[in-house]
Amino acid sequence: MDKAEKQKILAELTYLSEEVYDELLGILLLQAEEKIAELKAAAEKDDFSSIAKIAHSLKGSSGNLRVNTIYEPAKSMELIARENPDKQKIVGDIVHLEEALSLLKAS
Amino acid sequence: MWRVLVVDDNFIDRKIILEILKGKAECDLAATGQETIIAYNLSLAEHKPYDIVLLDISMSQMSGIEVLKLIRENESKTGVSLGDGIPIVMVTGHKEPFLDAFNGGCDDYILKPISAKDLLEKIEGKLRLKQ
Numbered sequence: 001m002d003k004a005e006k007q008k009i010l011a012e013l014t015y016l017s018e019e020v021y022d023e024l025l026g027i028l029l030l031q032a033e034e035k036i037a038e039l040k041a042a043a044e045k046d047d048f049s050s051i052a053k054i055a056h057s058l059k060g061s062s063g064n065l066r067v068n069t070i071y072e073p074a075k076s077m078e079l080i081a082r083e084n085p086d087k088q089k090i091v092g093d094i095v096h097l098e099e100a101l102s103l104l105k106a107s
Numbered sequence: 108m109w110r111v112l113v114v115d116d117n118f119i120d121r122k123i124i125l126e127i128l129k130g131k132a133e134c135d136l137a138a139t140g141q142e143t144i145i146a147y148n149l150s151l152a153e154h155k156p157y158d159i160v161l162l163d164i165s166m167s168q169m170s171g172i173e174v175l176k177l178i179r180e181n182e183s184k185t186g187v188s189l190g191d192g193i194p195i196v197m198v199t200g201h202k203e204p205f206l207d208a209f210n211g212g213c214d215d216y217i218l219k220p221i222s223a224k225d226l227l228e229k230i231e232g233k234l235r236l237k238q
Contacts, residue, residue: 015126015223024119031119056165060200061119063220071220078200 001025001067001107009066021065025104028061032070032101039077039094043087051090052081058097069100108133109230110155114143114171115163115198120219124161124198127223132230140169144177147193157193159230161217164199164208171197172207179212194233 010018035058042050055078062070073096080089109132115121116138125134135150135157137143143162150156160178164171175195182192189212197208197216208216217229 013223015129016123020122020126024122027119031117053165053167056200057117060165060219061117063200064120064123066220 001104012066024065025067028065028067028070029101029104031061032058032097036094036097036101039090039097043090043094046085046087048081048085048090052078055081055093067100067104069103070097073097073100109158109234110150111135111230112137112143112146112150112157112160114138114161114166114174116166117163120163120198120221123221124226127221127226131227140166140171140174140177143174147178147181158234159194159196161196161198161226161230162213164197171199172211175208175211175213194236196229196233 006018006021010016010021013021016024035054038054039051042048042054055074059071059074059078062068062074073093077090077093080086080093109128111128111132111134113121113124113128113134114137115124118138121136121138125136128134135146137146143160147157147160162171162174175197178195179189179192183189192212195213197213198219198221199208199216200219202216202218214233215229217226
């Protein structure tokens with residue numbers, strides 16, 4: 001996440017100090033890593049119900065921290081898994097999540 | 108200061124609400140349905156009831172809706188009518204579960220991602236109605 005992006009988020013989330021935000025972001029990245037592994041395992045078994053639950057949880061916490069690069073694929077995956085299960089699209093969203101996670105870890 | 112029970116199985120989501128309520132509320136936290144029921148019962152036993160419960164709908168094991176129903180059943184047994192019980196605001200990522208929650212006796216809902224302004228207005232509104 002670049003500095004400008006983070007400052008924009010902090011300007012909205014005025015109740016969070018930068019220190020607390022950074023801590024929570026670190027936790028989100030750990031959670032995302034675990035959940036990506038869970039999503040892959042669920043996708044292998046076509047377990048769309050689990051995919052929806054996992055994606056929902058990730059959507060919630062990433063949304064609360066305004067990390068849209070995780071929020072958007074999580075939201076997409078949840079919707080697909082709930083309403084019109086499509087393994088290919090879900091796998092695509094998992095790839096987007098992995099890319100987002102890589103970029104966030106690198107910054 | 109408000110006494111608030113914050114229920115969510117995700118650490119980040121609990122912490123966000125805690126930070127929003129800093130300086131305005133004394134908060135207890137619960138990460139599961141079981142912990143919520145324990146905290147709720149303890150608050151009654153200690154005569155320190157919560158002013159409001161912020162209750163995540165989607166929790167593993169026991170959902171927020173099951174917790175809501177247990178709290179309302181308990182209130183009903185002690186003679187509290189539906190509508191007169193502890194204000195419970197469901198915290199949810201999407202609107203649809205709200206209907207089940209509404210039928211189960213919740214007072215309102217707030218959507219994730221949480222807006223601090225919306226959350227504070229909801230709480231103030233519910234507690235103003237209660238007075």
